[in-house]
Amino acid sequence: MTAIPPTTLTDRTEADTRKVPRLTRAEQRAIAAKGRLSSPWASGIAIVLAILWTVPTFGLLVTSIRPRSDIRTSGWWTFFTAPAATLENYSEVLFGSSTSFATFFVNSLVITLPAVVIPISLALLAAYAFAWIPFRGRELLFVAVFALQVVPIQVTLLPLLQQYVSWGLAGSFWVVWLSHSIFALPLAIYLLHNFMKDIPSSLVEAARVDGAGHVTVFFRVLLPLLTPAIASFGIFQFLWVWNDLLVALVFVGGTTDVAPLTVRIAELAGTRGSQWHLLSAGAFVAMVVPLVVFLALQRYFVRGLLAGSVKG
Amino acid sequence: MDWLLRPDTTPEKLTLMVIAIVLFVVVMGAILLGIDRLRRAPTWVVVAGFLGPTLLFLAFGLFYPGLRTIWSSFHDGRGRNFIGLDNYVTAFTQEQFQVVLRNTALWVVLVPLAATFFGLVYAVLVDRTRFEYVAKTLIFLPMAISLVGASIIWKFVYEYKPVQGNIQQTGLLNQLLVWLGMQPQQFLQDQPWNNLFLIVVMVWIQAGFAMTVLSAAVKAIPDDIVEAARLDGLHGLSMFRYITVPSIRPALVVVVTTIAMATLKVFDIVRTMTGGNFDTSVVAYEFYTQSFTARNQGLGAALAVILFVLVIPIIAYNVRQLKLAEEIR
Numbered sequence: 001m002t003a004i005p006p007t008t009l010t011d012r013t014e015a016d017t018r019k020v021p022r023l024t025r026a027e028q029r030a031i032a033a034k035g036r037l038s039s040p041w042a043s044g045i046a047i048v049l050a051i052l053w054t055v056p057t058f059g060l061l062v063t064s065i066r067p068r069s070d071i072r073t074s075g076w077w078t079f080f081t082a083p084a085a086t087l088e089n090y091s092e093v094l095f096g097s098s099t100s101f102a103t104f105f106v107n108s109l110v111i112t113l114p115a116v117v118i119p120i121s122l123a124l125l126a127a128y129a130f131a132w133i134p135f136r137g138r139e140l141l142f143v144a145v146f147a148l149q150v151v152p153i154q155v156t157l158l159p160l161l162q163q164y165v166s167w168g169l170a171g172s173f174w175v176v177w178l179s180h181s182i183f184a185l186p187l188a189i190y191l192l193h194n195f196m197k198d199i200p201s202s203l204v205e206a207a208r209v210d211g212a213g214h215v216t217v218f219f220r221v222l223l224p225l226l227t228p229a230i231a232s233f234g235i236f237q238f239l240w241v242w243n244d245l246l247v248a249l250v251f252v253g254g255t256t257d258v259a260p261l262t263v264r265i266a267e268l269a270g271t272r273g274s275q276w277h278l279l280s281a282g283a284f285v286a287m288v289v290p291l292v293v294f295l296a297l298q299r300y301f302v303r304g305l306l307a308g309s310v311k312g
Numbered sequence: 313m314d315w316l317l318r319p320d321t322t323p324e325k326l327t328l329m330v331i332a333i334v335l336f337v338v339v340m341g342a343i344l345l346g347i348d349r350l351r352r353a354p355t356w357v358v359v360a361g362f363l364g365p366t367l368l369f370l371a372f373g374l375f376y377p378g379l380r381t382i383w384s385s386f387h388d389g390r391g392r393n394f395i396g397l398d399n400y401v402t403a404f405t406q407e408q409f410q411v412v413l414r415n416t417a418l419w420v421v422l423v424p425l426a427a428t429f430f431g432l433v434y435a436v437l438v439d440r441t442r443f444e445y446v447a448k449t450l451i452f453l454p455m456a457i458s459l460v461g462a463s464i465i466w467k468f469v470y471e472y473k474p475v476q477g478n479i480q481q482t483g484l485l486n487q488l489l490v491w492l493g494m495q496p497q498q499f500l501q502d503q504p505w506n507n508l509f510l511i512v513v514m515v516w517i518q519a520g521f522a523m524t525v526l527s528a529a530v531k532a533i534p535d536d537i538v539e540a541a542r543l544d545g546l547h548g549l550s551m552f553r554y555i556t557v558p559s560i561r562p563a564l565v566v567v568v569t570t571i572a573m574a575t576l577k578v579f580d581i582v583r584t585m586t587g588g589n590f591d592t593s594v595v596a597y598e599f600y601t602q603s604f605t606a607r608n609q610g611l612g613a614a615l616a617v618i619l620f621v622l623v624i625p626i627i628a629y630n631v632r633q634l635k636l637a638e639e640i641r
Contacts, residue, residue, distance in 0.1 A: 039548065046437040046447065049430065053451050053516065056465045059484055063468065075482045106322050110329045118336050122366045125340070129362035135355050141363075148374050150627055152577055154596060154616040156377035158384075158603050163377075172317050173325075177332060182373030185366055214358050215348040243458030245580045250604065257320045262460045262580075269464055269584050276468060276482070283464045287457055294456035298449070305521065306528055 064089055064280035071276050089281035099278060101264065101285050108242060108260040108286075110173060115180035115241045116234055122181065123188030123233075124226070128218050130189070131196040132204055142193070148186040156183075157250050164251065171255040179251060180241050188233055191304070195229035196222065232304030235297050242290050261286040340365070378620075385613035399614035409598065415507055416594045419514070419578065420622075424571040426515045428564065431522025436556060439530055448527065452520040459517070459580035466513045467585050470499040503591045510592055513581050518571045529563035530556060562633065569630040576622055595619050 062076040065085045070078075094102045129135075130142045160179060164170040199222065207217045245262045252258040265282050272278065294301060319325045347353055347361040384391045385399055403409045431451075438447040454462060471483030475496060481487040486496040499509045533556065541555045557564070579596040586592045588601060595615055603612030 042437050043441075046434060046441075049434050049437075050447055050450050053454070053519070055484070056469050056516070057453070057457075060465045060468050071482070073482075074480050075484065075487050077484070077487070103322075106325055110325045113329055114332045114336070117333055121336070121340060122369065125344075125362045126366040129359055133355065133359055133362065135359045141367075145366075145370065148370060150620075150623055151374055151378050152596075152616065152619050152623060154577065154599050155381045155620050156374055157616075158609060158612065159377035159380035160373060169317070173319075173328060173332070174317075178369075179373065182369045185370055186374070189366070213348050214362070215344045218344075239456060243460075245458070245460050245583070246600070249600075257318060257325075262458050265464065266460050266580070266584050269460075269467070270587060276471075279464055280468070283461045287461050290456045290458070291453070294453075295449075298452075302524055305524055 060280050060283060063276060064284050066277075068277040071280075089277045090285070093278050093281040093285060099264075099268070099282065101261065101282055103256070104259060104261045104264045105285065107258055108262075108289075111176050111180075111248070111258075111260050112238060112241045114173075114177045115184075116237045118177065119181040119184035119188050119237060120192075120230060120234060123185055123192050124223070124230070125218070126185070126189045127192040127196050128214070128222060130193050132217070132222075133214060145186055145189055149190065153183050153247070157246075161250055171252050171258060173252075173258055175251050176248060176258065179247055180244070183247070184237050184240070188237070191233050192226070192229055195226060199225055228300060228303065231297060231300040235293065235301045236304055238293060239290050381613045381616050384609055385617045387610050387613075389608040389610050391609050395610070399610045400618075402611060403614050403618060411591050412593045412595055412598045415592060416576070416596075416622075418507055419511055419575050419594055420572050422508075422511050423514045423518060423575040424568045426511075427518035427571050428522045428526075428567050430515065430519040431524075431567070432526045432557075432564070434519070435523045435527035435530055436552060439527065448523065451523055454517045455520045457517070459513075459578070460584050462513055462517055463581050463584035466509075466516070467500070470509060472496055472498045472500075500586055500592075501590045506586065506590055506592055510581055510585055513585070514575060514578055518574065522567045522571065525563055525567050526560060529560035533559045565630065565633040569626050572626050573623055576619060576626075595622075 059076045062079050063071055065087065066076065066079055066089075067084055067086050068089070070084060093099050094105075126145075130138060130145075161170065164175045169175050203221055204217055207221050212220070242260075243262060244260075245266055248260050248263050249266075253263065261282075265279070265286055268275075268279060268282060315324045316328065316331075319328045343361045343365075347358055350357065386394060386396060388395050388398075404413070434447075434451055438444050441447070457465070468482075469484050470486075471481075472486055473479050473481050473483075473496070481490055481496055485499065489496055500506050537559065538551075538555060541551060546554060577596050578594060579600060582588055582592055582594055582597040583600070588597050593601070595618060599612050599615040599619065602608045602615060606612075
């Protein structure tokens with residue numbers, strides 16, 4: 001979790017994209033041809049890197065559709081000389097009584113949606129207060145919230161768990177939602193505050209002069225303008241919660257009815273580390289949702305990345 | 313009403329999820345509606361409505377637990393007796409934990425440098441080529457995968473089969489060694505190199521982040537600077553060294569520090585790939601083992617505080633560099 005001042009990167013890239021249409025195709029191609037390192041060597045290195053980055057995932061994907069006995073006796077690359085494909089691994093990992101990933105898939109979904117909606121809503125309200133409601137101590141409070149980004153969540157886990165246990169709530173969805181919401185807030189507030197500050201103050205002031213209260217201004221003026229910002233942070237938070245292991249492990253670790261996919265897969269890797277027909281298919285079951293979301297909304301994700309930061 | 317706490321069928325879970333969201337919307341809606349109705353509400357009421365729930369969450373979930381952890385880091389395993397700095401002394405002097413600290417240092421130095429290096433080289437190489445979008449997506453994709461998923465992908469690459477009879481290697485890396493006429497290796501068990509093979513996984517994930525941010529920075533270098541340098545006879549590598557890298561220095565600092573912080577907290581990779589065995593544990597993982605497996609609350613707390621303290625210089629450096637960059641502009 002860190003802070004990057006938002007303005008420089010986004011503004012420059014946007015300026016850059018705005019500039020592009022002014023160049024004709026031919027001109028663009030001329031620039032590309034003059035290109036910075038455009039030699040055969042450069043393309044060669046780029047291709048090697050691209051292959052290095054893709055092959056591990058590809059290998060596991062191929063493995064996940066090979067029959068169990070093949071996986072154990074030969075490498076995935078032999079698939080291309082002796083192809084034999086099956087969906088059995090997927091059906092076993094999803095519905096087999098010893099794995100039942102379908103249940104954990106539902107758990108992941110049930111955990112993720114509220115853990116995205118709640119912190120974004122709260123952060124939007126808080127960011128609005130910090131940006132547009134003048135009150136005493138505002139700067140100080142904002143700096144304090146900003147500084148909380150530095151706190152690694154590890155520092156908070158044990159005391160929180162003890163609190164949840166004493167309330168009798170440990171191991172339920174409620175504490176996972178609450179914890180994820182809390183951990184997301186500092187970064188969310190910071191990011192959304194930056195986006196909100198970019199909205200011309202004349203818009204807000206005009207509405208205020210017309211007699212609109214803060215609640216009306218928030219819903220009628222700001223929310224519609226903030227949709228891209230909400231999407232950016234929404235994807236962040238979605239990927240973060242869906243892929244999280246630590247929070248889930250600490251608060252609901254052993255509870256089959258609540259634990260998400262990541263916990264189950266990590267467990268499988270520990271107890272049945274050599275059963276690659278289950279591990280490969282299971283990994284892809286867990287990956288498919290974030291991959292689809294990511295590819296569909298990549299533009300917003302990149303924008304969020306450039307505007308603020310990454311959570312870690 | 314037990315299912316509100318412990319739902320065990322899918323419809324119950326989904327209903328509970330909807331209930332949670334609706335409950336949240338209703339509570340927040342009521343607060344906001346209340347504020348809106350009070351035409352002449354004093355500012356503090358409005359502020360309390362907008363900020364109150366958030367501040368309550370933060371105080372409960374971050375601020376107070378943080379203080380509690382600092383407190384218990386000065387106490388023994390059960391959190392009863394004050395033992396001063398003993399936990400910290402243990403963490404810094406016992407051999408087991410010195411290995412942990414050494415590994416953490418290795419991670420925090422190598423991952424940011426390697427990921428930034430690969431990200432930058434790749435960003436420059438594919439910049440303004442015809443395949444830029446696809447090429448970038450390929451490197452970027454690992455960011456969508458969970459650390460657990462990535463660990464499994466790489467564990468499979470490192471898979472080792474004992475050499476006997478006509479057993480074939482199923483891990484890609486060992487098969488490559490065999491094709492080259494070498495002996496297969498137990499990549500995840502041979503110390504101390506196994507740490508490097510774990511680090512590769514994090515580099516693989518973070519390079520996409522580095523590439524995206526640096527690519528935007530590279531595109532933002534003004535064309536006239538590049539043009540002038542080219543007229544002065546700069547090409548290829550010297551252009552990269554004297555124009556590209558200095559121009560994107562602020563972005564480089566941000567990328568390196570961000571990745572360093574993410575790396576400090578890495579836990580999933582170590583847990584999934586080696587379980588901290590074979591001398592591969594890092595502070596974030598050791599914290600988990602001490603707090604939740606070994607039940608040594610004090611030591612776990614001390615490790616969490618160490619993690620916290622390690623983050624601070626990185627952030628301080630980050631903020632300082634940003635201030636400098638702004639002054640120059």
